[in-house]
Amino acid sequence: MPRKTALFERTADLMTSVAWKEWAGYAAPCNFDAYSEREYFAIRHSAGLLDLSPLAKYMVTGADAARYLARIWTRDITRLKPGRVAYGCMCDGEGKLLDDGTVACLDPETFRVTSSEAWLGWFERHSRGYQVEIEDCTDRLAALALQGPLSREILQAVTEVDLDAMRFFGVAAGSIAGVNGWISRTGYTGDLGYEIWIACEDALTVYDALLVAGKPHHLEPIGLDALDVARIEAGFVMQGVDYISAQHCLIEARKSTPEDAGLGWTVNLERAGWIGREALVQEQEQGPKWGLVGLELDWAEIEALHEEYGLPPHLSPLACRNAVPVYSEGGANEKPVGQATSSSWSPTLKRYLVLAQVHRKYAALGTRLSVEYTVEFERRTITGTVVERPFFDPERKTFTPKAAPKGAS
Amino acid sequence: MDVIVIGGGHNGLVAAATLARKGHGVTLLEGRESFGGVAAGLLHDTDSFSPEIAKALDLAGHGLEFADPAPVFVLSREGPGLLLHRDPVQAAGELGADAEAYISWRAFLKRVLPFATSQLDSVAPDISTSGPLLPLMRRGFAFRRMGKTDIHECLRIGPACVDDTLSEHFQSPLLRAALSARALQGTWMGPRSPSSTATLLLGEAQSGQEIVGGASSLVTALVAACESSGVELRPSSRVSRIQVSQGRATGVTTEGGESLLADRVLSCIGPRRTLLELIEPEHLPIREAGQMANLRLRGTLARVSLRLAEPIDYACRPGLRPKRSLVAEHPLDLERAFDHVKHRRMPTQLPLDIHQTDGEASILIRCATIELQGGWSDKRRQELGDLTLAALEPHVPNIRGIARVTRILTPTDIAQEFDLEGGHEMHGELSLDQLGPMRPSMTLARHATPIDALYLGSAGIHPGGAISGRPGWQAAQVVGSP
Amino acid sequence: MSAKGAESNPYDAIVVGGGHNGLTAAAYLARSGRKVLVLERRHLVGGAAVTEELYPGFKYSVCSYVVSLLRPWIIRDLNLSRHGLRIVPLECSYTPQLDSPGLCRWPDPDQNRQEIRRLSRRDADNYPEFGKLMGKLARFAKPFIDELAPDPTSLRPGDLWQFKRAADRFRALGDDLVALQLKLTTMGGVDFLREFFESDQLIAPMSCSGIIGTMLGVNSPGTAYVLLHHYMGEIDGSSRAWGFPIGGTGAVSDAIAASALEFGAEIRCNAPIANIRLKNGRATGVILQNGDEIAARSVVSGCDPSLTFLRFVGKENLPADFAASLENYKNRGSSGKVNLALDRFPEFVQRPGIGPHVRGDVAIAPSTEYLETAYDEAKYGAFSQRPFINVVFPSLLDPGMAPPGKHVMSCFVQYAPYDLASGAKSWPDHREAFGDAVVDTLAEYMPTLKEDILHRQVLSPWDIEQEIGITEGNIFHGELGLEQLLFQRPVAGWARYRTPIDGLWLGSSGAHPGGGIMASPGALAAKEMLRAGAV
Structure with a gap:
């Protein structure tokens, strides 16, 4: 309710x-x-x-607030300056992703943390030994x-x-x-x-x-429907869609590491003391298994496929969150290599975009893969090519009119 | 190899002496002014100290002597009481109708306890899912050698409450109370609590001869053993931090600000304090941090000391003047006492464990909870002394005339004075989930910790126990191995 | 496959006691073409699972009142739905408080979260994680209730194989869950829950599941594992842990009886037996109290172990060690039942109305301290003045249970020790005082209750023993302590439904996997008899 x-x-x-x-x-x-x-x-x-x-929101305050957040977050919050926000994620002891979100440094001892779901239980469990107060301010x-x-x-x-x-x-x-x-x-x-x-x-x-x-x-x-299309264009993953929080997984295979979910860039394995690091260092040695890729589906193929059924291509204005299998190039008879977790037609780019978790060896730019695509209750595949993420990245996103000269914080 | 041993209780002393005798350079840091911990002036019973360790450390050469344990006199208001010898033949005369049952109970224990004792004398098995199966199977086969009937009996009574188990065998409430009282030491249980039979068996498996002169003689001998083997003994050196660098313990910092380096660090204080307070939280994996946060160590022990103008003479058997006596006439007296613990209340009727020496008596009370509602105050402390005398009065009508209360230690006082977290004399309650390979947790029971070169060796680790020396001894074997 | 000499031995099996397990055993045996006779002492079948109209228009589920782990495979095998079995889920679990709205645990995780957040935000966050862990452990534990219990001392290949499989599955749980499983099986409910939760108002009702039917308190070691039962229901294909059978629990027995009859079994009520007939140490039939003797190749008992062996067989006919073990077997009835017929619905003052919160079970368990105090009283031989009460309003779930606008209220009460300090036989002198304590307790939460009571039935464990026949009125046929479970139920070495008496089998809640309306013991006993060619 x-x-x-x-x-x-x-x-x-x-x-x-x-x-x-x-x-x-x-x-x-x-x-x-x-x-x-x-x-x-x-x-x-x-x-x-x-x-x-x-959005779940927490205020974390106290002398050890930064040190504590650096422990539970993948980013080194001790280096986050007042007035700055860091996007990052949170892992369990086995290095599996729990959630992602932002940490804003409001002053050296005050931080606001956001996440997709509630984590007070987790936060408090790991706050022992730190001088820190955690308030759920959702x-x-x-x-x-x-x-x-x-x-x-x-x-x-x-x-x-x-x-x-x-x-x-x-x-x-x-x-x-x-x-x-x-x-x-x-x-x-x-x-x-x-x-x-x-x-x-x-x-x-x-x-x-x-x-x-x-x-x-x-x-x-x-509302959320428009946001969903925009976030796929931006190449952002979503907890519960593109990866499942380890907290909710009943089996190991469903869990993801940050690397698996395309969040490897938020992780610094050199830095010690954060939850999940030891496991991820081990994984690093064995080589990560999965990677998140952006795929662009071949529009001509989509049109041709619909043509076979005498149909025009159907372009839903909604993003699709039903995961479908991804195969190595050549169709459904080929090896399954991963799953497409989010997809959407991009009204701006006029391209069909897909976020997919695939075996690392199929994650290189330019790799051609086959993505399941259903027409008239028949399961077919469409060729998708690994392209750069974000799919859409306007200059205005980061442009600051009165930017301070580089190096000044 | 240089080793720092933190904590100079009996386990720390045993570990330090053992390591020094192996040729390691050992520094023993004790926060208090003197060594011995709970063995120096808190606990009475010394019958669980391992004779093998005494032999290995040549404690006899430092004046340690063993003797058969003194009988315990169980007071009664209705009859002559019960002078209980452990030896069934000696005990038979006192036991009347229960004599035969006591003999067969002892015989049963004699059959099944060697397996338990062998487990106590070795490092806990690795029951983690990545652990090897063969050693587990070997232990399984050793267990099987007990024979089907005894195994079935162990598995039946182990999870049962001690009151049920003893009631199946014995009629005398005094006998049942005496045996139950032993089973409950270090637990958060009453005789009606399931699994208290398991702790009864555990206690029996550890007990043997006792030390002449009591626990303080043991401490004297252990300190001498340490000195003679070259241990650097440093009292009044409380450790405030264990230094960890790149996942490895490198030394300690004392409260005085002194920094000491070592190749290995062995902590013979409570595992929970060691891991949660002495180490920066970043160094401890969350699994172990969680395990330690959940460790239960609710102290229930208090002590009242009396100065006696003349020896205590019990009304139910004048002239006996036993060294050790027990006020608990029925197992349900112990259960009622535990009810107070459970409800965090001040006890009303105190069962007492009395140890009488020349002109003095030390009385242990095992139903005073550290979690007392409202906390322990001076008033409550006084009340505890009054309750003690009140509990003695029916048995020693002139007690107020001959005895003067010299010292009262509440659980909070014990926590403070003996530096014991939770005021718990064993650094962790004895309960099935905190015993054997689960003491103090599945991944910490084998002395090693997730931090390289840091080891645990207090009574909070397998095999636990009161003054047994086993955890320190076994930890030293692990620390000393390459 | 009737035995030779059908004249003198007309039945393949006689089932002693027509409770739900006895009926289940009969149905399975009849389903395999065996000639089966069920003998029931009372005028109706069902044992402790009966519905009776003790006050005109009001139907009571006299003893057992909810169903949790009735095995789905038994429902399928015996076509119970076709025979009228309909179980509706209890919607929620409400724990009222005297001075606050209390806690209602709902099936919807978000709604649940909102409720728990009012007590503790941290607990609200931890609750789903707890559920997930319990679900995993329930998955591990579930096969144990559907299989024979292996004996750790046995070297039979079957036992060793079962052990190996269990050990493999155990290790596959991973270290954290292995440790949690070990804690769950040994710890007290409250201690275990405190590792996850801080709010006593949440811990108290959760810890109750561990004490139901036992003579233990919520702090007693070994009471945590019953928490799993709640989560087993969910992985069992039923939407919730607890359900209410339309028509009361008697409807479960009736459906099983109908199934047994359709498979060809014969059921005789008002047929109390005096003894199990023995010949050369072998069970050859039964002797009724009226003196009739009925012969059968096998006898299977749906009664509790003490009644079966110490009364119907006789100590003198049992091997000495087996008899000794049975004498140490703990029955210890600890619960009573109060059934009320009500003129109107007694609303809860802190959550008025006949909303969804009362369409589940209501637990009077305001704090762990309250529950533990209730236990303390019973420990020393008195019923609890302020007991733990589990209330269900059957008439809200099945309108047929009471006339329109009227209600029946089923109150399971603990603790009511069988052994009162003044002796079990003094229960008749204390019964009404016990009933008053229950009603007084409830009236604190439902102030209008007393004036609306049209009829009251109070059952102490002694009454349950007298009426239903269960020794000491223990609803599970013996304590569900670790020492009386699995291969030790009822006695080590005799957990596989066989008994030291050839031809006599035990298929009641006193056998593995134990009590509750699971019907497993009856079904597994029948299967084992068939497998062994005993019928």
Whole structure:
């Protein structure tokens, strides 16, 4: 029975569809209209506003906060400076992925951690010996994502934080629509965008102010369906879809290491003392087994395949989260080499994109693989080629108008 | 090889002497001013100290002597009490109707205990899933040699409560109370708790002759053995950190700020404190950290010391003046006492374990919980002394006239004075899940730790026990091996 | 395949006692074409699994009141659904508190999380992980309840093979689960749960499953492993751990009886037996209390071991060591039952209404301290003044159990020790006081309860012994302690349904895998008899 976020009354009001889904125990809009294209295009061409409140949020404070987070997180949080955010992941003792998320350094002894699901039990279990306080602030802290090329202008209209100077993965405190909160330049769309962190009781004020400020810029409230397409274009993995948290796996084979899930870059095996490292060092010696790749399906093949059945290609506006087998090149009679976990038609790139976990030896750029594809209840395959991730990577994502000269923090 | 031994209790002393005799350079660091830990002035019973270790360390050469254990006198308000000898033939005269049953019980123990003793005299088996099967099977076959009937009996009574087991054999409540009391030492159980028979068997498997002069003679001999074998004994040196570098223990830092390096470090203090407090948390794998966080060590021991103007003379048998006596007339007295522990209450009727020497008596109370609701205060401490005298009064009507309470140690005092986490004299409760290859946990029972060159060797490790010396001895064998 | 000389030996097997296990054994034997007779002392079959209308219009599941591990393969083999068996899941588990809304554990993980978060956020996070671990261990343990129990001292190839397989599966669990399994089998419920949870209001109701039917407290070592039962149900194809049979638990017995009858078994009620007939140390039939003798090739007992061997066979006819072991066998009934007919639904003051929270079971288990105190009283021979009570409202799950708008309330109560300090036989003098203690306890949570009671039935363990026949009224036919489980149930060396008396078999809850409405002992006994060619 999903609960309501602080913004429920507004989002429910704005919705013409009744399309809710459950997200981490909260009701979250899938889309506001019968379809989600307008919301998707808002993300890519103007801006979209999403209620992020269901995200699990924790405040970690204390003299050992950084050292403690460096223990449970794959990133070295002791080197994270105030005003910066680090994306990373969390492993169990066997080096298997539990979850991914961000750690924001608000001051040297105060950090805000976000994750896809609740981990207080895990956090507290491993806090013994550290001078640290952990507060689950999921229920008291609301979060908004303002994403898209015009998000800076819209947000700047309601805040005094100098957004032109805020770098990618920066975070700053300030007043937003008259209430105190935090703005971070982070997001899940691979576009220019911000996330806003405010107390639940202020959430409506900020949300409404942004809608007003955004109106001339065609700001749209967006739901999870549009976000899903955008995050696949950005090549972001999703816990529970592209990898399964080791916490939920009943069998070892379903668990992933960070490397398996394409998060190897968040891991530094040289650094000692973080949970999962010893196991991952061993794995490293044996060579990782899996890798996450971005595949682009051959559009001509898709068209030809549908043609066989006398059908036009069907382009769903929704991303697909049903995992399907991936074979080595040559079709379903070939060796199974992995699974495609997320896929979507990219309305911007006009390409069919797939995120897949495949055997390492098939992960090299340019490798051609066969991905299961069903037409008229028959299982066929389409050739997919390993391409660079992110699929979509606009310059505006990281461009900072008033960037401080390099080297100054 | 240079070895630092942390903790100069009897296990630390045994380990240090053993390692030094093998030719290693040993430094023994003790936080208190004197050595011996719980053997120096807390616990009475010395009958579980291993004679093999005494022999190997030539403790006789340092003045250690063994003798047959003194009988325990179980007080009664209704009859002449029971003077219980371990030897069944000696005991028979006192036991009346139970004499025969006691003889056959001892005979049963004699058949089944050698297997248990052999397990106590060796390093715990590796029961991890990656461990070798052959040694386990060998132990299995050794167990099988006991024969079907005895195996069935062991497996039947082991998980049962000691009260049921003893009631099947004996009528005398005094006898059952005396045997139960022994089974409950170091546990968080009452005689009605399932698996208390297992701890009874464990206790019996360790017991033999006792040390002349008591535990303090043992400490004296062990210190002498250490000195003569070249151990550097450093009292008043409490360790605050075990230094770890790249997954390997390299030495220790003392509270005084001194840093000592060594090739290997053996901790003979509690495993939980060693791993959770002396090591930076980054160095300990989460599995072991979790195991230690879950280790149960709820102390229940308190002690009251009396100065006696004249020897205690028990009303139920005047003139006997036993060295050791027990106030517990029925197993259910012990159960009621444990009820107070369970509910974290102040006990009302105290079962007492009395050890009388010239002009003094040391009385152990095993139902005072460290978890007492509201905590132990001065008032509660006084109350404990009063309760002790009150429990003695029916048996020694003039007790208030001849005895003066000189010292009361609550569980909290014991925790502080003897540097014992949880006030637990064995660094971990005796319970089936914290025994043998699970003591203190599946991956730590074999003395080695996930940190290279760091070893564990206190009573918190297999085979545990009170003053037995076995954990220290076996740890020294492991530490001393290349 | 009837025996030679059908005249003098007309039955292949006589089943003594028509409880659910006896009926199951009969059905399996009849299903294989054997001529079977079931003899039941009472006027109806079912033993402790009966539904009776003791007050007009109100049906009580007199003793046993919920079903958890009734083996799905038995339901399939005996076509029980066709014979009317319908089990609806209990929706949740509610533990009221006097001064707060208490805790309701729901089948939906998110709803559950919200509930537990009110007590402890950490516990809410740990709860699913706990469930996952228990699920894995339940998967390991499950084969043990569907197979014969191997004897560790045996060198029979079959036993060794079973051991090897169990050992292989055990090691395949991995170190952490191996350690957890060892802890689970030896630890007390509360200690075990404290390794995962901090909230006493959560631990208390969870720890209850370990004490049901035993003379142990929630802190007693060895009570943790029963936690697995909850998770076994889930991997068993039933959606929840506990279910309620439409028509009351008697409906389970009726369905099995109908199946047995269809397979050709004969069932005779009002036929109490006096003895099992022995000839040259062999069971050759039974002697009824009316003096009739009925011959059979084999006799299988659906009664508890003490009743079967010490009463029906006689100590003098048993090998001395077997008799001695049986005398040490712990029965120790510890629970009673109070059934109430109610004029209207007695709402809980802290969670009013007839909502989903009362459509499951309600546990009066406000704290571990409360439960342990209840146990302490029983330990010294008194019933608990404030007992642990497990309440189910059958009329909410099956409207046929009471007239429209009225309700029946089934209260399983612990502790009610069989051996009162004043002796078991003094129970009639204490029965109503015991009933009052139960109603008084419940009325603290449901203030209107007392004024709505139309009829009350109170059953002490002594009453259960008198009425149903189970020795000392132990609902499981003997303590489910480690020392009386697996190859030691009821006696080491005799856990494979055979007995020292040739031709006599034990197929009751006193045999492996034990009590509860599982029907495994009956089914496994019958299968073993057939395999051995004993019928």
